Amino acid sequence: MAQKTIYFGRFISTPQPVELLIRVGAVLVDRNDGKGVIEKADWTVRDPKDAISKFGVDAPVITTKENGFFFPGFIDSHIHASQYPNVGIFGKSTLLDWLTTYTFPLESSLGNPKSPMYKDAVEPPNPLARANAVYNRVVSRTLANGTTTASYYATIHVDATNLLADVAFAKGQRAYIGRVCMDQPETCPDYYRDESTEETIAKTKASIEHCKSLDPSGELLAHIITPRFAPSCLPETLSRLGALAQEQDLRVQTHISENLNEVKLVKQMFPDQATYTDVYDHHGLLTPRTILAHAVHLSKDEMKLIKEKKTKISHCPASNSALGSGFCPVRVMLDEGLEVGLGTDVSGGYSTSILDAVRNACMVSRHVGYVNGGDSRYNLGVAEGLWLATVGGAKVVGMEGRLGGFEEGMLWDVQEIVLGDVDSRGEGDNTEVDIFGWETWENRVDKWVWNGDDRNVRRVWVGGRLVHERR
Numbered sequence: 338m339a340q341k342t343i344y345f346g347r348f349i350s351t352p353q354p355v356e357l358l359i360r361v362g363a364v365l366v367d368r369n370d371g372k373g374v375i376e377k378a379d380w381t382v383r384d385p386k387d388a389i390s391k392f393g394v395d396a397p398v399i400t401t402k403e404n405g406f407f408f409p410g411f412i413d414s415h416i417h418a419s420q421y422p423n424v425g426i427f428g429k430s431t432l433l434d435w436l437t438t439y440t441f442p443l444e445s446s447l448g449n450p451k452s453p454m455y456k457d458a459v460e461p462p463n464p465l466a467r468a469n470a471v472y473n474r475v476v477s478r479t480l481a482n483g484t485t486t487a488s489y490y491a492t493i494h495v496d497a498t499n500l501l502a503d504v505a506f507a508k509g510q511r512a513y514i515g516r517v518c519m520d521q522p523e524t525c526p527d528y529y530r531d532e533s534t535e536e537t538i539a540k541t542k543a544s545i546e547h548c549k550s551l552d553p554s555g556e557l558l559a560h561i562i563t564p565r566f567a568p569s570c571l572p573e574t575l576s577r578l579g580a581l582a583q584e585q586d587l588r589v590q591t592h593i594s595e596n597l598n599e600v601k602l603v604k605q606m607f608p609d610q611a612t613y614t615d616v617y618d619h620h621g622l623l624t625p626r627t628i629l630a631h632a633v634h635l636s637k638d639e640m641k642l643i644k645e646k647k648t649k650i651s652h653c654p655a656s657n658s659a660l661g662s663g664f665c666p667v668r669v670m671l672d673e674g675l676e677v678g679l680g681t682d683v684s685g686g687y688s689t690s691i692l693d694a695v696r697n698a699c700m701v702s703r704h705v706g707y708v709n710g711g712d713s714r715y716n717l718g719v720a721e722g723l724w725l726a727t728v729g730g731a732k733v734v735g736m737e738g739r740l741g742g743f744e745e746g747m748l749w750d751v752q753e754i755v756l757g758d759v760d761s762r763g764e765g766d767n768t769e770v771d772i773f774g775w776e777t778w779e780n781r782v783d784k785w786v787w788n789g790d791d792r793n794v795r796r797v798w799v800g801g802r803l804v805h806e807r808r
């Protein structure tokens with residue numbers, strides 16, 4: 338099979354938060370066994386045959402539809418793979434009761450046959466078979482939605498966590514895999530926690546080794562150290578996990594300041610630290626390679642410390658609305674110079690789609706503007722939302738300059754989008770995005786963001802490997 342491929346057509350990206358860059362041309366990709374990068378780009382080419390002669394290679398040419406475009410793959414910087422069966426199931430709960438009512442029972446069922454989820458089971462429980470179904474489905478589903486990179490939380494179970502790593506690796510998604518660490522008996526149920534700091538560290542190391550055995554380079558797949566959040570870990574565990582991340586040069590992910598009752602709980606449990614951010618800093622977890630999800634209720638001082646430490650933020654707007662957590666002030670964080678990406682936070686968030694997260698980020702920003710005196714300065718535009726979903730996300734997962742655009746040397750982690758054509762009789766395609774033909778390309782992108790879904794994702798590549806094709 339040919340190693341090189343030419344992609345020809347329309348390419349849209351967001352190099353800057355307010356810049357929607359729309360170009361026609363061709364790029365040459367060397368697939369290089371799934372490490373495919375853009376070797377050359379030419380924005381003067383207007384015909385696929387010209388591309389072959391311009392690049393001087395006889396490679397197959399993949400062309401976008403007239404009403405379509407290539408767009409950088411989405412980066413989901415915060416998603417709980419194990420919670421996927423619960424999308425949409427949250428009733429009227431808020432964070433802390435949502436965890437005990439819906440989340441811990443489901444997560445425990447992927448590894449513990451005594452999980453409360455099995456109490457009425459007719460068949461003998463088979464947790465790993467359940468994990469297999471859940472993880473295969475969620476990886477397929479996120480790929481179908483154009484997510485080429487995901488930072489996943491699994492569960493506390495090593496076997497099931499390693500299975501998620503196997504599934505993501507086999508399907509070719511770029512993935513960070515976190516074994517969830519929780520061993521604080523005051524807040525974690527008996528049926529779902531590690532017994533001690535030693536157990537937490539040993540099990541985390543086992544999962545690190547498994548991820549390394551799949552991808553020693555860590556470029557397509559790597560373990561990410563995952564203390565669930567400060568209240569779920571013993572203080573000693575937090576420190577040991579911080580040290581482990583440093584020792585093994587690994588990323589860290591956790592939650593911060595999502596909900597006001599959670600913030601209060603952290604104050605009670607860690608009276609010696611002034612703020613939630615200080616708790617992570619004190620335990621060596623506030624690093625440039627740490628992703629903090631939510632950050633809804635941070636003080637300005639906390640933002641300053643996070644900036645100083647170059648720690649990253651994953652904004653999860655759908656989840657914050659669904660669980661009534663609050664209005665995350667993304668504009669303020671961007672103005673403060675924080676690095677922000679988007680997360681679906683399945684299943685606090687109800688959707689696996691980062692396009693839906695873009696929409697929700699735009700919506701929430703308007704509510705933030707409203708509560709700040711109706712100031713439209715807070716509003717995020719479509720290009721800004723897409724920037725958070727791609728370039729912002731790349732910074733958050735430590736892949737700045739390698740993901741999120743079409744420049745030479747960048748990885749070919751890309752989705753091909755196709756929009757719906759409406760004909761002269763008013764007949765359309767099987768997509769929610771009806772394009773009549775007179776819209777500008779900027780407006781077509783607006784319509785895609787507000788009404789698009791997986792039906793608009795025709796093909797997806799990661800590192801030049803085709804990982805999804807819509808049938």
Ligand SMILES: Nc1nc2[nH]cnc2c(=O)[nH]1
Nearest residue numbers: 417565566592656682685
């Ligand atoms: N949204 C969300 N917040 C959390 N805080 C601690 N655990 C979780 C979780 O699973 N989801």
Ligand SMILES: [Zn+2]
Nearest residue numbers: 592630682685
């Ligand atoms: Zn979360």
